Amino acid sequence: MVDVTERAKQLREVAYYPGCALEGSGNGYDVSTRAIAHNLGLKLRDVKDWNCCGAMEVKNIDPKIQTYLSSRVLSQAVNATRNNVVMAPCNGCYHNLKKAEYDLANDQNSRDVVEKISAKAGHKTYEAGQAETIHALDWIKETIGEEGLRERTKGKLAGLKIANYYGCMYVRPRHIFPEKDQGPGSESTSKPHFMDDLLAAAGAENVEFPLKTACCGGAHTLSDSDMSTKLVLNILQAAEANGAEVIATECPTCHSGLEMHQIRAEKRFGKKTNVRILYFTQLLGLALGIGPRKLGIHTNISESIPFLVEKGLT
Amino acid sequence: MPIHEKSLIRPENITTHDELVIEGVDVSGHWSTFIETRVIADYNEAMEEEIASLPGGENIHRCWQCGSCTNSCTVHAIEPRFNPRYWIYLIRTGMESELLRDKDLIWQCVSCNKCTYACPRDVVPEGVMKATAHWLEMKGHVPESPSMIFDKIFTEQIVEHGRIEDTKVLMQFLKRTNQPLMQDWLKQIVMNIAARLPMKWGLKSAWSFVFHPRTRGWKKAGAAIQDYIIEVEQHHKAALGAGASRAASNDNPPQRKLHAAE
Numbered sequence: 001m002v003d004v005t006e007r008a009k010q011l012r013e014v015a016y017y018p019g020c021a022l023e024g025s026g027n028g029y030d031v032s033t034r035a036i037a038h039n040l041g042l043k044l045r046d047v048k049d050w051n052c053c054g055a056m057e058v059k060n061i062d063p064k065i066q067t068y069l070s071s072r073v074l075s076q077a078v079n080a081t082r083n084n085v086v087m088a089p090c091n092g093c094y095h096n097l098k099k100a101e102y103d104l105a106n107d108q109n110s111r112d113v114v115e116k117i118s119a120k121a122g123h124k125t126y127e128a129g130q131a132e133t134i135h136a137l138d139w140i141k142e143t144i145g146e147e148g149l150r151e152r153t154k155g156k157l158a159g160l161k162i163a164n165y166y167g168c169m170y171v172r173p174r175h176i177f178p179e180k181d182q183g184p185g186s187e188s189t190s191k192p193h194f195m196d197d198l199l200a201a202a203g204a205e206n207v208e209f210p211l212k213t214a215c216c217g218g219a220h221t222l223s224d225s226d227m228s229t230k231l232v233l234n235i236l237q238a239a240e241a242n243g244a245e246v247i248a249t250e251c252p253t254c255h256s257g258l259e260m261h262q263i264r265a266e267k268r269f270g271k272k273t274n275v276r277i278l279y280f281t282q283l284l285g286l287a288l289g290i291g292p293r294k295l296g297i298h299t300n301i302s303e304s305i306p307f308l309v310e311k312g313l314t
Numbered sequence: 315m316p317i318h319e320k321s322l323i324r325p326e327n328i329t330t331h332d333e334l335v336i337e338g339v340d341v342s343g344h345w346s347t348f349i350e351t352r353v354i355a356d357y358n359e360a361m362e363e364e365i366a367s368l369p370g371g372e373n374i375h376r377c378w379q380c381g382s383c384t385n386s387c388t389v390h391a392i393e394p395r396f397n398p399r400y401w402i403y404l405i406r407t408g409m410e411s412e413l414l415r416d417k418d419l420i421w422q423c424v425s426c427n428k429c430t431y432a433c434p435r436d437v438v439p440e441g442v443m444k445a446t447a448h449w450l451e452m453k454g455h456v457p458e459s460p461s462m463i464f465d466k467i468f469t470e471q472i473v474e475h476g477r478i479e480d481t482k483v484l485m486q487f488l489k490r491t492n493q494p495l496m497q498d499w500l501k502q503i504v505m506n507i508a509a510r511l512p513m514k515w516g517l518k519s520a521w522s523f524v525f526h527p528r529t530r531g532w533k534k535a536g537a538a539i540q541d542y543i544i545e546v547e548q549h550h551k552a553a554l555g556a557g558a559s560r561a562a563s564n565d566n567p568p569q570r571k572l573h574a575a576e
Contacts, residue, residue, distance in 0.1 A: 024480040051476040051529040057468035062546050063369050120538035172427035215388040215426035222487055223460035230392050264499040298510045301503050
């Protein structure tokens with residue numbers, strides 16, 4: 001059993017891997033993650049000279065290249081940033097680093113390819129077990145925790161009805177997340193609850209939401225847009241039907257997918273939905289009393305500031 | 315009805331006779347519908363092995379046809395013809411012409427991995443879908459899918475810079491697939507952003523568009539990845555080339571059990 005206080009202390013300073021999306025379309029997620037870290041006194045050390053994790057796209061060219069790309073990020077964290085806990089807020093990055101860890105621990109062929117490319121690229125080969133990858137949800141949960149959030153936020157999100165949307169990459173496939181489904185206290189892959197827990201601690205009312213781990217079609221958001229729009233519309237309508245005012249997200253691909261296809265569903269299929277879409281870090285930031293501009297809410301595609309003003313959250 | 319007999323009742327396989335007498339008995343009307351005799355002689359015996367040689371297809375031989383994949387499938391719920399279990403069946407029995415009826419659907423897999431989660435036999439159906447889509451393209455059965463074009467643009471940017479710039483990926487994709495840059499919904503998105511964004515952010519985006527975000531010291535890693543891509547491409551071509559004796563096996567169809575044992 002890991003000592004909880006030791007663990008919380010260890011995670012107060014982590015290697016931070018924002019990834020490409022957080023530097024581009026998902027900038028609000030990056031800004032709000034840094035803002036709450038600052039507010040909570042947690043240190044984020046950017047992984048030095050990081051590269052793309054390979055996303056979904058590179059896997060379809062060849063999965064081993066994705067393994068290499070993710071292994072290089074881990075190698076940079078361990079060898080150049082000198083921190084062996086990597087915190088990745090993006091579900092795609094988180095998933096890929098976890099998958100690389102699993103493949104390098106279990107597949108000789110993956111190890112051979114990574115070693116070969118790393119040698120040619122001229123950096124230390126990452127070896128399984130040298131680093132640990134955690135999600136932004138784990139990071140807040142294990143450092144501040146629900147109790148800490150309750151004290152700091154004083155239930156500021158009270159009266160806000162939220163549907164928590166986790167997406168695919170955070171829970172599937174199960175085998176790459178050995179720490180999940182381990183009984184009380186651990187995250188569940190069929191009914192994830194970490195985001196629910198944190199937002200409830202900040203006072204929010206979580207609605208019953210059956211599509212927590214449904215797919216937004218993010219992989220084909222541009223190459224098969226009609227399919228993505230249908231999948232997103234399903235999520236938005238289910239959230240509204242369950243009384244949600246806001247969908248909380250934890251992935252830049254899901255987030256921008258929901259925002260883009262909310263607009264597209266209205267333009268192409270005449271289906272208008274009003275549910276707001278915000279990163280969970282933006283919601284936690286508001287609960288901690290940080291201003292919406294400092295959380296990058298104005299850089300989201302969808303407009304939620306008037307709603308937040310109406311709710312007395314800004 | 316067993317899944318492999320579904321094709322027997324397609325409209326083109328049904329013959330009706332207005333007036334038919336067999337052995338002195340009038341079988342017109344209700345009895346006049348017949349299923350065409352079917353002889354399958356064009357099994358592609360190499361297909362399963364070829365697809366298994368591509369990334370993601372490795373575990374196809376483990377399938378028990380339980381249907382958990384199709385049952386859990388995100389795409390199947392929207393497009394009922396998207397049927398991983400059926401396609402795995404067709405691949406394993408070598409029924410290529412049946413598989414090719416659905417060739418324009420297979421690339422639509424969204425990689426949500428619900429099938430991988432549900433599969434009791436660790437087939438990784440998501441991987442099999444990707445391998446099959448890849449196989450269809452490599453064999454020339456279908457043109458490059460929009461998804462593959464997107465993946466290639468994305469990968470090219472990573473090989474060159476180490477990172478991607480999402481606006482650039484979007485614009486190059488629309489250009490290469492001959493789509494207009496300013497579609498109504500994209501225009502709306504740009505307007506939404508422009509209405510609220512501070513000047514500083516606009517300048518930052520313009521900066522990253524002109525000066526592509528890049529990883530410092532990436533040159534050697536990019537070159538090493540490029541070498542590896544060429545190496546695997548050659549390997550895949552060789553694997554599919556070796557199994558390309560389709561014409562020969564068509565002349566003399568081997569006897570093959572429908573339910574191949576594992």
